[in-house]
Amino acid sequence: MSEPIEQRILAALEKVRPFLQEDGGDVDFVRMRADGILEVSWTGTCKKCPMSPLTLRAGVERAIMADVPEVRRVEAV
Numbered sequence: 001m002s003e004p005i006e007q008r009i010l011a012a013l014e015k016v017r018p019f020l021q022e023d024g025g026d027v028d029f030v031r032m033r034a035d036g037i038l039e040v041s042w043t044g045t046c047k048k049c050p051m052s053p054l055t056l057r058a059g060v061e062r063a064i065m066a067d068v069p070e071v072r073r074v075e076a077v
Helices: 005-021 052-067
Strands: 025-032 037-044 073-076
Touching: 005 025, 005 037, 005 052, 037 052, 052 073
Parallel strands: 037 073
Antiparallel strands: 025 037
């Protein structure tokens, strides 16, 4: 049996965290919705960064979807 989805999401987030933390930011898991939308929240400098939408799509979402195919989209809340 595979790992629970939340564990796989958290493991995927750990892969991108060092890149975010280099610039004083981070991302936290909020919840996985039944429709496949993963909700995350920005912390630190990522909360105000004008590049955070690009980082979300090109970095965080791409990394998570590669490891957790059940995730259809990642949204910052």
